[in-house]
Every structure is written in structure tokens, then in C-alpha cells.
Amino acid sequence: MSKIRWGVLGVAKIATVKVIPAMQQSDLCEITGLASRTAEKSRAAAEELGIANSYGSYEDLLADPDIDAVYNPLPNHLHVPWSIKALEAGKHVLCEKPIGLTSTEGQQLVDAGKAHPQLKLMEAFMYRHHPQWVTAKKLVKEGGIGELRTIQSFFSYFLSDPDNYRNHADWGGGGLMDIGCYPISLSRFIFDAEPTSVSGAVEYDPNFNIDRLASATMDFGVGTSTFTCGTQLTPYQRVNIFGTTGRVEIEIPFNAPPDCPCKIWHETAAGIEEISFDICDQYRIQGDLFSEAILNNTPVPTPIEDAVANMRVIEAIVRAGKAGVWEQV
Template sequence: MKKVRWGILSTAKIGREKVIPGMQASAFCDIAAIASRNIEDAQAVANKLGISKAYGSYEALLDDQDIDAVYIPLPNQLHVPWALKALEANKHVLCEKPIGLTAAEAQQLLKAVGQKLHLKVMEAFMYRFHPQWQYAKEMVMEGKIGDLKTIQSFFSYYNDDPNNIRNQKEAGGGGLMDIGCYCISLSRFIFDKEPARVMGKVEYDKNFGVDQMASGVLDFGFGTSTFTCSTQLTPFQRVNILGTTVGIEIEIPFNAPTDAPTKVWVHSKQGKKEIIFDIANQYTLQGDLFSQAILNDTPVPTPLEDAVNNMKAIEAIFESSDKGRWIELG
């Protein structure tokens, strides 16, 4: 079976612990190289994970003609610059979320992709490929919850480490970019449209200057989505999707375990029904689907326009909080 030969730009924790092992279990991914700014770091990770090539610079990996695609788990401010360099090197790109620091930066990447139509680029919102989310999406699209009216989501953890990249403003840190982007993405995914307007309330850490808690309302015209995310609250995550006849509650919506089943609860007038999903690795599923799009030259599961629109909504939440009013999206 033919596989896509992947290179990893960075030895970031998300790659080492989640994405690379997940993609190594894929039927269509060959993790062939990894790069760091320090060759010792790259070699150590390569040895641990069984990767054949290690490079001491990102440029060296991009120069490797045997590499077909790259996965980019770099800090947020480096996503678009290195994605552009990867395109210049004729590599397909799977880039961690958020796609960039601004919608304008995301548009810059979209424009570059438009000039290299043979290359695939996708934002790595892996949750969408998990069976529990595919189930929820199907239930909504087939009208099995009645009319979709509202979505409620919550995502939080506690991190007050000043050295952590998530607490560094210049790197695009803060809760909304790190985890709130999931709440916005899932709302657009389930409603299957863009919000007409948003309202936001953002609280900033006085020492770090990044948002430590953000709440928002997305108005889709015929329904709403509300969310809160925080980097300084007790760890918790939950999503409720509510229709006129049925509600779907997802227990672990974002960090679905790769070694245990997941479950959702379906609420209706008949009572509460528990749905159990077999063990699944959303990173493996993401790697499979993206690699198949490369091998078959078919559209990627999530088009880059989706990433641009997610950035527009994120920016609008910040703007709404600053101005204290609804912000229209058009």
C-alpha cells in the first residue's frame, strides 16, 4: 500500500505524545523525518519514536526531496510562515490550530494555496474525525434532534506558568486561540454555516497580557452557540447540542482518549440514552483522511476556507469584548 512520507517540523509535545504516534498507526502515513532547531533534540525524539531521519533545522527537512508532506506543531506565530515555506518546497501541509494569528494571515496562506493547486493544506482540527462527532453531525444533518436551536460548550485547564508558550502574548498565546478556537469551530461544524454576528467578553491576565477566560455568543440566525474557555480554571470540557426534540451531550468532546471508549448521552422525552463508541484515535483518523486526499488528489476533509472563517470569528470575539457590542460577520 502506498503511503505519504511525512516530515515533522518541531519536537513539540503535541507531536511527540499525540499526533506522531497516532499517524504512525495510520494505514497511509509514513513518518519519515523530524526536525528541530537543535539536532540533539531531533535525534532524541527520532530514536524514541522510531523515525529514520532527524534534522537540526526546519529548512533541512524541507529540502529533503523524499518528504511529501509536513505536519507543523510550531507556536502559533510560526504556523503561516512555515506553511508558506513548505509550499515553496512543494510539500503538502497539515498545520496545527489556529491556522495563524489573524484572519489576514490565514488569507495570505489561502492565496498561496490558490497558486499551488496541486498541494493540500489543512488545519488540524482532529476532533471532527472522531466517531462521536461524526455521530453528532449525522444526527443533526438528518433532523434526528428536531430543529437545532443551541449549542453550549466549555473547555478549560489551569496553567499559570510564565514560560509556557500559551502564556506568551507575542507567540499568539491565550485561551481563545488555544482552546476557544475549538468551541467556535464545533459550532460552525454542527450548524454547517457561518455566524451572522458574535458577542464576546474577554478577561486578560494582568501579568501575561493574554486572555485567561473568554465567553462568547455566536448568532446563526435560527439558533445560537454559547461557550466559555479558560486557561486558569479547573480542567473541564463538555458540549451540549440541543434540538427541539433531542439533545446530545458529549462527555469528552476534544481530548478523546485513545485507549478507552468514549460516550455521549442522548436526551429526549423518553429519557437519557447512553451511546458508547469503540476506542478510536482521532489523530490516526485525521492522518488517514488527509493522506488519502494527497494520494487520490481529492479535496481535503476540511478546506482551508474553514480555517480562515474560524479566525474571523475569533477576531470578532476579541473586537466585541473591546467595543462592548455585537460584531457583524459578513
Template sequence: MAKVSWGVLSTARIGLQKVIPAMQKGRHSRIVAIASRDAAKARDAASRLKIPRAHGSYEALLADPDVEAVYIPLPNHLHVEWSIKALEAGKHVLCEKPVGLDAEQARQLQAAAERHPHLKVMEAFMYRFHPQWIETRNLVADGRLGELRSVQTFFSYYNVDPANVRNKPDIGGGGMLDIGCYCVSLSRFLFDDEPRRVFGAVEYDPKFKIDRLASGILEFRAGTSTFTCSTQLSAFQRVNVIGTAGRIEIEIPFNAPPKKRCTIWHQGESGLRRIRLARCNQYTIQGDLFSQAVLNDTDVPTPLDDAVANMRVIDAVFESGRTGTWQTL
């Protein structure tokens, strides 16, 4: 079985605890190197996760000839910088969401990718590849909800740790970039369209200066999407998808547990139906799909156009929150 050799830039928790172990189980992915600016951290991570090589700098990993693709779970403000450096080093790039701090940064990465058309680049919105989202989108596309008119999303957790990267505004902290990006992404995914205009209400933490509570209305041609995300509310996530003839409720839309079967509820003309999906790891699926695009020289599942469009909407939510006015896209 052909596999792509991956390197990981940083020893971030999401990589160590979720993404690397998942990709190591993939059919088309293998992790061959990990890097940290602290060589001891890189060696420790490599030892614990049985990764063959540890590098004491990001530059060293990018110079490693055995690394074909890199996964980048760095803090948000470093995403575009190191994605571009990886491309210039001849590596394919899977970059954690959000792809950058704003749409302008996303466009900079897109321009860099256009200069390297033989390399693959993708924003890591892993949720889209979970079977529960494939099933939901198929039900919508097949007209099982009638006409899609409304998508409602809630995503929150409670984090007031001053040392946490999510509470540092200068490196891209805050709820919109961390979890609000999912709320925007999924609405665009389900409506298969871009919103015409956006309204946002954003509350900032007086100490941390990050957005801690944000709500938005995205107006599409077919209907509206509403969402609330917060870094300082009780942990909760839910998505409701509502049409003229039915609805879907997704119980664990984003952090789908790999060892449990996920459930979605579909209510249509024949009543309420519980749909249980097979156990799977969405990070494994994401890694393999990207690796297959590399191996087969095909398009990645989610192009950078999508990443740029998502950041454009996030920018509009922030601007609307600042001005108190609708923002036309």
C-alpha cells in the same frame, strides 16, 4: 498499502506525545523525518520514536526529497510562515490549529495555497474526525433533535507557567487561540453555517497579558451558540447540543482518549439513550484522511475556507471584548 511520507517541523510536545505515535499507526501515513533548530533534540526525538532521519533545521527537512507532506506543530505565530515555506518547497501541509494569529494571516496562507493548487493544505482540527462527532452531526442532520437551536460549550484548564507558550502573547498565547478555537469551530460545524453576529467578553491576565477567560455568543440564523474557555480554571470540557425535540451531551468532546470508549448521551422522544463509540485515535484518523487526499488527489476533509472563516469569528470575539459591542460578520 500506499503511504504518504511525512516530515514533522519541530519537536513540540503535542507531536512527540500524541500526533506522531498516532500517525505511525496509520494505514496511509509514515513518519520519515523530524526537524528541530536544535540538532540534538531532533536526533533524540528520532531515536525515541524510531524516525529514520533527524534534521538540524526546518529548512533541511523541507529540502528532504523523501518528505512528501509536513505536519507543523510550531508555536502559533509560526504557523503561516512555515506553512507557506513548505508549500514553496513542494510539500503538502497539515498545520496545527489555529491556522494563524488572525483572519488576515489565514487569508495569506489561502492565497499561497491557491498558487500551488496541486498541493493539499489543512488545519488540524482532529476532533471533527472522531466517531462521536460524526454521530452527533448525523443525529442533528437527521432531525433527531428536532430543530437545532442551541450549542453550549465549556473548555478549560489551569496553567500559570510563565515559560509555557500559552502564556506568551507575542507568539500567539492565550485561551481563545488555544482552545476557544474549538468552541467556535464546533458550533459552525453543527449549525453548518456561519454566525451573523458575535458578542464576546474577554478577561486578560495582568501579568502575562494573554486572554485567560473568554465567553462568547454566536448568533446563527437557526439559533445561538454560547461558550466559555479559560486557561486559569479547573480542567473541564463539555458540549451540550439542544434542539426543539431532543438534546445531545458529549462527555469528552476534544481530548478523546484513544484507549477508552467515548460516550455521548442522546435524549429524544424515546427517552435518554447512552451511545458508546468504538475506541479509536482521532489523530490517526486525521492523518490517514489527509494522506488519502494526497494519494487520491481529492479534496482534504476541511478546506482552508473553513480555517479562514473560523479565524474571522475569533477576531470578532476579540473585537467585541475590546469594544463591548456586537460584531456583525
């Protein structure tokens, strides 16, 4: 087998606009199937995207023996249930972030993964695979900013559509689940540790009852990380990583564009160096790395337990916001 045959659950925007077109460029991935709850919807989308097979239910896709791996971009409340069904159907699973509604639910997926040790399972935090993040991490690790002391991140957009699952509390909506998960993930990635305690100021939308503005501090013992995320704000994203002698700034940290070079800045006493990266698609790299792990039977780049650890931090920030005190993670 030289290419992994992928099936996609749901005609999700992220899948049709970004992930499928990126993975179709890969030498290791073939998108062979697309499923929807509506046969006509998956047929039309499959035709448009040049995908050979479409299915009128997610069950039908999972029953197809010619699919090796499943990409799950369903709304957050369906991540764990459908990822477990996919594992039970013998498919490798790449599941969108955040891993589920709670860390307890996420742990159920981890346990399901352990019950199927021959199958690969990973949360789709694509940003980590972009060379700009690989380089930022290397710079920090090799002392390029001295001692790592603090990280500052911002991620926002404006979304008032009541039909979008992000504005449904029961479906895992809210800014912390949708975008706050990125600053948490990258801070744990760069510190290579878990925060011990967090504080948070969290404001809820009075109609949707989802968090629409959250500012949090994570204490990593050796340093801190602060971030703000908002779902009713002007769109913006930026990350700054500060050390005792230098700084790394990532211009477009999360939605790195696939059609123009990305850049980061490395500032030291010697000045500011701009580091530019060749055009690449982080979703393609993610698909390549996951497919490689299947083909070579090697570990996936990020173990699934990482997803549960990330969710624990989200939960602690929610608790801290409600209690108005620091919370242990």
C-alpha cells in the same frame, strides 16, 4: 506510492506525545523525518520515536525530496510562515490550529495554497474526524433533536507557565486562540453556517496580557451558540447541542482518549440513549484522511478557507469583548 512520507517541524509536545505515535499506527502514513532548531534534540526524539531521519533545522527537512507531507505543530505565530515555506518546497501541509495570528495572515496561507493547487493543505482540527462528532452531526442533520436551536460548550485548563507560548500575546497566546477556537469550530460545523454577530466578555491576565477567561455568544440567525473558555481554571470540557425535541451531549468533545471508548448521550422524549464508540485515535484518523486525499488526489475533509472563517469569529469576539457591544463577524 502506498504510504505518505511525513516530516514533522519541531519537537512539539503534541507531535511527540500524540500525533506521531498515532500516525505511526496508520497504514497510510510513515513518519520519516523530525526536525528541530537543535540537531541534538531532534536526534534524541527521533531515536526515541523510531523515526529514521532527524534534521538540525526546519529548512533541512523541507529540502529533503523524500518527504511528501509536512505536519506543522509550531507555536501559532509560526504556523503561516512555515506552512508557506513547506508549500513552496513542494510539500503537502497539515497545520495545527489556530491557522495563524489573524484572519489576514491565514488568508496569505490560503493564497499560497491556491498558488500550489497540486498540494493538499488543511488545518488540524482533529476532533471533527472522531466518530463521536460524525455521529453527533448526523443526529442533528437527520432531525434527531428536532430543530437545532442552541449549543453550549466549555473548555478549560490551568496554565501559569510564563515560558509556554500560550502565555505570550505576540505568539498567538490566550484561551480564545488555543481552546476557544474549538467551540467556534464545532458550532460552525454543527450549524453548517457562519455566525453573523457575536458578543463576548473577555478577561485578560494582567501580567501576560493574554485572554484567560472568555465567555461568548454567537448568533447564527436560526439559533445561538454560547461558550466559556479559560486558561486559569480547573480542567474541564463538555458540549451540549439542544434542539426543539432533543439534545446531544458529548462527554469528552475535544481530547477524546485513544485508549478507551468514548460516549455521547442522545436525549429525546423517549429517554436517554448512550452511544458508545469503539476505541480509536482521532489523530490517526486525521492522518489517514489527509493521506488518502493525497494518494487519491481528492479534496481534504475540511477546506483551508474554513480555518480563516474560524479566525474571523475569534477576532470578532475579541473586538466585542473590548467594545462591550455585539460585533458583526
